[in-house]
Amino acid sequence: MRFKIASAALAMTLLVGTQASAETLKFAFQGTYNQQDPYSLNETFTLGMLGNVYEGLVRRTPDLKIEPALAESWEVIEPTRWRFHLRKGVKFHNGNDFTADDVVFSADRVRSEGSDATQFLNADVKVEKVDDYTVDFVLTGVNPILHSEWSHWFIMDKEWTEANNAVKVTSASDTNPNYASLHTNGTGPFKVTSHEPGVKTTFVPNENWWDQKTHNLTSVEFTPIGSDATRVAALLSGELDMVFPIPVQDIKRINANPGTSALTGPELRTIFLGFDQRRDELLHSDVKGKNPFKDARVRKAFYQAINMDAIKAKIMRGLSEPSALLISPYLFANSGDFSRHPYDPEASKKLLAEAGYADGFEVSMDCPNDRYVNDEAICQATASFLARVGIKVNLNAQPKAKYFAKVLASGGFDTSFYLLGWTPGSFDSHNVLKNLNNCRDDKGAGGPFNLGGYCNPKIDELTAKVLSENDEEKRNALISEAYTILHNEVSHIPLHQQGLAWGVSDKVTLVQRADNKFFFKYVNFK
């Protein structure tokens, strides 16, 4: 809960009051972002950066609760009609007024062809302007999580976008970026002053922001630094005020260095293992004529063979939280009711013997080696734990570009046993149930990221119910029911929530959010 502490520190600074002086925040991230069109790419870092410039109707607090932003308030006036009251007096960076027209326009644009963010707002939702500052969203069915992704559904200025011929979203396959890709015009607390992808991006505060200013910055400079060692060195030498992520093995050094410290906390992403449960014979195994992973006992045997405490201590240097669910405990109220199947190699061997594999078998495992924190090391550890119960794992660890090409739908789900990470974009269990656990066909329709093709019609039924249940308690009970089935049947093996690790200079205070987004508005120089 370090971000709580950080926000407490922030509150303290606010009480003391902030002095005006020239403070440039310089920070680095391991990657970069290219397009500035907020609908071009649904990716955490891109949306996180743009979240300093653009705003949605709602936003998330440091502990990820939804709060009003461009909408002052909202009410569900009929089960399928939500009314949003827009904030008055908000101006875009170019001085245009923010009105209901902009919301209607953005709703059309985010669902238009070429948008990578179509799922932020369902295609069958009608958006109606009631007056200049009131907008109704008319749904075809009940949906309690209508606005769950709206903290990154950014509202764009209708006039500006139209005037600059940027109504059509620059899609992944477009060869020419439109005006909105190269320029920004949001309502947020910062404005982009220059953006050279892969080299440098600079920001200045928006002096006319509608909300209370909570930072004392005069400008922000972002540089992508791909090499871990260089990124850490630039922080240690004092050239940068903040870098992320930092390798877990460098946390000690950064803390030992005077003037810098590591800020760590839980991330929302869950790392898990999955099995091919759809094919009648595994593609990459010495078991012929049948698929051992169709037997829940084998899956549970794998589960109980893996010592997560050891992985946490040795590989993650303590910076992970072993998990019983496919969703972060921060995103599901009843997660406390679940605990992992215990690590027990003896029980594991017994289960394998019961299932007819007393002598074990051989299977290939697919694993990325540049996507998640220490991903390849986790797979290696898994292989050696499984070897102890007689399972021979042939590890195939590859760069993410090759890994995803093989295991996703485009590669024909070509895997028998794999490691994957998932953060629900909506911060909600429905996304996890739908994408990772609903039955799918060979093309992936139904449960597109259910790579192993786990299928239980009961789960599909519960998923549909979860979507349309408005009462929070009943909804959580349904989700719990689904997770209980998944847990007992071992649809996947949840491993852990990986930790976030940022390197921060002692000169600044800031807030680390569990979704790994960095907001300049919380940054203060001491």
Next chain:
Amino acid sequence: MFGFISRRIAMALMVMFVVALISFLLFRFVGDPINQMVGIETTPEQREALRERLGLNDPFYTQFLRYIAGAIQFEFGNSYQFKQPVADLIGRRLPATLELSFASAIFALLLGVPMGVYTGLNRDSWLSKIFLSVSLIGISLPTFFIGILFIFLFSVTLQWLPSFGRGEVVQIGSFWDTGFLTISGLKALILPAITLGLYQMTLIMRLIRAEMLEVLRTDHIKFARARGLPNRSVYYIHALKNTMVPVITITGLQLGSIIAFAIITETVFQWPGMGILFLQAVQNVDIPIMAAYLLLTAFIFVVINLVVDILYVVIDPRLRSERGRA
């Protein structure tokens, strides 16, 4: 001379065609570009449509011919990541790489040549021994390791020089931005230039040393001495000149590899040049950038080879007369 150059150019075109073909064959094994272009929640149907639009479903030879047809017109397509013409992107990164390469080549020559001459003349002095052992380090440690070592020594511990980036740059015209004109730009240049040039410096020094040792034993040096010429003119005019042919060959080729393979140094120092652009392209399966970069690299080598061949003729009169007879 004309026939010689046109033969060379025909060969150069062949080389570049083969490079394009081989690199295109390799691109089939680098992964799927689509996954790097869209968010994880993009549906399989959308991915398939994208693949179709980019022409990635076409057979290999169709894709290759399309590419060659474009390349002949200097049309290298648009980057998958940046959505901008590859030629523009590489053009914008070229100044950074060329300045870095230029600085490190100067460093390598200005230090390497005198050190080579000195160690050749004073074989047993203690300074020669120091030069030789330092050069051993330069030639045996990998570049990224030297770079990180420099960063930790000069940036983190001593805090003299910046650990990444180009510092402030000044725009000259619309095509060139230079770091040579600002203090921070020059400071930022020092560590990467030394890191990149260390290997070349060592190579030049050792080469000149060996050549010097050989030339000094030849008759015309003995005659020069016998004529009573001062040592300086014997060493630097008569001896050094005769060591130059192999040195120029090696320096030329090394200059090519400095420009083409600054990838590692650029990555360690986050130098915003072509090398880092190429590396990002590999990670993101950005085929248009990779293809254009490899072609450019081939082009640079071919041009340098051509220039070196012409320089031989200029420097060594013997080659001129032989060619004249043939």
